[in-house]
Amino acid sequence: MKICWPDPFPGIHWLDEQEEQAVSDVLRRGSLFRYYGLHAPHHVETFEAVARRFYGAKHALAVNSGTGALITAMTALALGPGCEVIVPSFFWVATVGAVVQANAIPVLCEVDDSFTMDPKDLERKITSRTRLIMPVHMAGAPCDMEAIMAIADRHGIPVLEDCAQGNGGEFHGRKLGTFGKLGMFSMQMNKNVTAGEGGLLITNDEKLYERCVSAHDLGIPWVNGAPCETGSDAVTWGCGRRMSELCGSVAAVQLKKLPKIVDQMRASKRRIKALLQGTAGIQFRRLNDEAGDTGPFLILTLDDPHRAEKAAERLRDAGLASAVRIADYGLHVYYHVPGLVRKVPLSPAGNPWSLPQNQASVYDYEKGACPQSDALFARSILIPVPSRLTLEQEQQAAEAIRAAVAP
Numbered sequence: 001m002k003i004c005w006p007d008p009f010p011g012i013h014w015l016d017e018q019e020e021q022a023v024s025d026v027l028r029r030g031s032l033f034r035y036y037g038l039h040a041p042h043h044v045e046t047f048e049a050v051a052r053r054f055y056g057a058k059h060a061l062a063v064n065s066g067t068g069a070l071i072t073a074m075t076a077l078a079l080g081p082g083c084e085v086i087v088p089s090f091f092w093v094a095t096v097g098a099v100v101q102a103n104a105i106p107v108l109c110e111v112d113d114s115f116t117m118d119p120k121d122l123e124r125k126i127t128s129r130t131r132l133i134m135p136v137h138m139a140g141a142p143c144d145m146e147a148i149m150a151i152a153d154r155h156g157i158p159v160l161e162d163c164a165q166g167n168g169g170e171f172h173g174r175k176l177g178t179f180g181k182l183g184m185f186s187m188q189m190n191k192n193v194t195a196g197e198g199g200l201l202i203t204n205d206e207k208l209y210e211r212c213v214s215a216h217d218l219g220i221p222w223v224n225g226a227p228c229e230t231g232s233d234a235v236t237w238g239c240g241r242r243m244s245e246l247c248g249s250v251a252a253v254q255l256k257k258l259p260k261i262v263d264q265m266r267a268s269k270r271r272i273k274a275l276l277q278g279t280a281g282i283q284f285r286r287l288n289d290e291a292g293d294t295g296p297f298l299i300l301t302l303d304d305p306h307r308a309e310k311a312a313e314r315l316r317d318a319g320l321a322s323a324v325r326i327a328d329y330g331l332h333v334y335y336h337v338p339g340l341v342r343k344v345p346l347s348p349a350g351n352p353w354s355l356p357q358n359q360a361s362v363y364d365y366e367k368g369a370c371p372q373s374d375a376l377f378a379r380s381i382l383i384p385v386p387s388r389l390t391l392e393q394e395q396q397a398a399e400a401i402r403a404a405v406a407p
């Protein structure tokens with residue numbers, strides 16, 4: 001008999017009349033655009049205020065998606081030809097895509113057994129051209145931000161934290177997204193909280209915030225509630241990535257629910273792990289800070305790739321439909337991104353890889369570029385932990401996992 005395992009979509013399972021009322025308010029007001037409408041809009045602004053309080057950041061800017069947030073950040077940081085950006089080997093295509101869109105060169109960094117950026121390899125990958133480090137709090141859990149920030153600070157390189165999958169997480173009691181110059185989040189459908197689509201940037205740097213506002217909209221900063229181009233180094237090129245009031249209304253409500261959602265996933269994951277204690281032949285993902293993990297995924301490492309492949313297949317057959325061997329996890333793994341592997345240019349000019357400014361940055365992205373990561377991905381399986389599980393479902397999952405990893 002198959003287990004009845006809910007779809008992941010963490011925030012979706014917590015939608016109720018609060019989101020419904022917020023969306024209705026937007027429609028009633030006839031104000032779907034964040035900056036004006038039939039009646040003064042306020043939902044995106046409210047979302048930003050909730051975000052500032054939640055993360056404890058001076059500035060928060062809502063945008064249309066996590067990818068939009070990353071691209072906005074690249075413009076705000078003035079990245080371009082001649083710049084290298086260090087990204088981990090385990091990411092989402094958008095992480096590396098934003099770098100390429102800026103005509104900068106992505107440099108892959110190994111992940112360690114935490115499945116996040118390996119600080120030892122990060123140190124090795126820094127060159128005189130490194131202009132940004134992008135740790136990704138992947139699959140819900142924090143990077144080692146102490147080690148990463150120590151390296152970044154020693155070299156004077158800014159950090160942009162990709163928190164798309166780790167929203168609500170912490171490292172040693174401090175919110176993810178607040179360690180680097182910028183933190184970015186996604187409110188896409190399968191994130192810890194969702195508005196269907198949506199993104200967010202947070203920073204304590206006022207000038208950078210002004211540049212983000214400018215870059216996400218018109219290329220012109222806003223001063224006292226109106227676009228204003230004079231006397232500011234925030235003038236750049238905008239990309240029309242504003243958040244709509246519809247998304248803002250849902251995102252504001254969802255963000256208030258984030259601690260509850262994360263608590264639930266973290267508790268379910270802990271109980272499943274406790275039930276699996278002592279199971280032969282598996283190792284749990286090492287967590288840089290267990291208390292700061294948000295819990296939406298369980299990662300297990302087996303002793304051999306063939307067993308891992310078989311186990312993922314058995315789990316899917318048992319009803320855990322999204323269980324996957326990480327080596328087969330599509331656009332989350334560097335060697336599955338065709339544009340990266342083949343260095344597909346953005347235009348016939350060959351950019352970014354053929355630009356003269358990037359000629360010193362010669363990197364390979366085919367499988368084998370990150371052998372430590374490749375070996376881990378081949379032996380590891382990822383199992384989503386939905387945000388509203390019963391104790392019975394947790395027990396059934398643990399039993400299915402035990403059976404799936406058995407020789």
Ligand SMILES: Cc1ncc(COP(=O)(O)O)c(C=O)c1O
Pocket residue numbers: 065066067068091092094095136162164165186187188197198199
């Ligand atoms: C690690 C990571 N970064 C960035 C993004 C991009 O976010 P969005 O889908 O909102 O554009 C995602 C979304 O899947 C992600 O998982």
